[in-house]
Amino acid sequence: MGAKCFILESNDPWLNLSTEDWIFKNMDLSDDILLLWRNEKSVIIGRNQNPWAECNIKKLEENKVNLVRRQSGGGAVFQDLGNSIFSFISPRKNYDRKRNFQIIINALKKFNITAEQAGRNDILVNGKKVSGSAFKENPDRAFHHGTLLINVNLSEMSDYLTPSQKKLLSKGTQSVRSRVANLTEFNSSISHDLLMEAIIDEFFKESNSEKKIETLTPEFLMDIPELKYYYEFMKSHDWRFGETPQFQHHLTERFDWATIDLHLNSDAGKINKAKVFSDCLDTQLIEEIEKAIHNVNYHSEYIAKSLEPIKEKLPHTSVQITDVQAWLRKELA
Numbered sequence: 001m002g003a004k005c006f007i008l009e010s011n012d013p014w015l016n017l018s019t020e021d022w023i024f025k026n027m028d029l030s031d032d033i034l035l036l037w038r039n040e041k042s043v044i045i046g047r048n049q050n051p052w053a054e055c056n057i058k059k060l061e062e063n064k065v066n067l068v069r070r071q072s073g074g075g076a077v078f079q080d081l082g083n084s085i086f087s088f089i090s091p092r093k094n095y096d097r098k099r100n101f102q103i104i105i106n107a108l109k110k111f112n113i114t115a116e117q118a119g120r121n122d123i124l125v126n127g128k129k130v131s132g133s134a135f136k137e138n139p140d141r142a143f144h145h146g147t148l149l150i151n152v153n154l155s156e157m158s159d160y161l162t163p164s165q166k167k168l169l170s171k172g173t174q175s176v177r178s179r180v181a182n183l184t185e186f187n188s189s190i191s192h193d194l195l196m197e198a199i200i201d202e203f204f205k206e207s208n209s210e211k212k213i214e215t216l217t218p219e220f221l222m223d224i225p226e227l228k229y230y231y232e233f234m235k236s237h238d239w240r241f242g243e244t245p246q247f248q249h250h251l252t253e254r255f256d257w258a259t260i261d262l263h264l265n266s267d268a269g270k271i272n273k274a275k276v277f278s279d280c281l282d283t284q285l286i287e288e289i290e291k292a293i294h295n296v297n298y299h300s301e302y303i304a305k306s307l308e309p310i311k312e313k314l315p316h317t318s319v320q321i322t323d324v325q326a327w328l329r330k331e332l333a
Helices: 013-026 059-063 097-109 154-162 190-206 218-222 226-234 283-292 301-315 316-333
Strands: 002-008 030-035 042-045 064-067 075-081 083-092 114-120 122-124 128-137 141-149 169-170 213-216 247-254 259-267 271-278
Touching: 002 013, 002 190, 013 030, 013 042, 013 064, 013 083, 013 141, 013 218, 013 226, 030 190, 059 064, 059 154, 075 083, 075 154, 083 097, 083 190, 097 114, 097 122, 097 128, 097 141, 097 190, 218 226, 247 316, 271 283, 283 301, 283 316, 301 316
Parallel strands: 002 030, 002 213, 042 064
Antiparallel strands: 030 083, 042 075, 083 141, 114 122, 122 128, 128 141, 169 247, 247 259, 259 271
16 A cells, blocks of 8 residues: 655635545555645534534624535534645545554654644644544545644634524534644744655655655646535535525614514524514514515525515515614624
């Protein structure tokens, strides 16, 4: 069994994850594969997670930060160019998570950093998390990918991984927040290039094979039809939001004209049930709000636009609808 390393020149998270998936599904795995890359500023959520429960979507959109759903499980992570990503792809019979973790730990030793594998998917240094992993296994092959915090903007990480909603009950997988640290805290000379070089050395040393390293450019990758198709799928609203597990959201607001107590049930990124409780004197207004937002995408702009026709149907409610639209734009993403 040989070994091969691919280095991605792309910082596009959708292209990089699509490439990983294409290699995993389509490449003849006669060799163990190491795939290395970095992503531009993004929040990456696990396959079974609810983006509204994991991150502040409004801030992501305002600051043009990517929201990406990956194929593997695990929790939400913030990534920027201070974060390095590795992926071990192997035939199932040769798959060994412990070995993969040890390759990373041995690479860190070259920088006088003593790390340990903890729990199912973390690497710690001095009790702080510097790496998290996720996994995917098929009958004949498997992958193990993970992050390494080298010099990530931890302030932005805290901002973006903080959900803005307080009354949201989700059935999806919830992230476990941990104390994290950058590797530069333990050795200021460490960098992406130097650490990747160390990981490559340890990978081929462990595989006991000569180095085979290939750089993959975005131009080359986007010429592969299956990969390009999957790239577009990964970027789609249906994948990023439509795969969201069922959840409930409860919002309350007191206006000059009434209190609105709004209960939303969402499934696959759409509102499948809306119930409004209110002391509003205009009962027809409340009924129209409930009907208007049924089956609408769970997003403030879609919901606000769905309420607009009520202004024509019930002209006397225009001020109230404008108030509700402004409120939902503020509360939701």
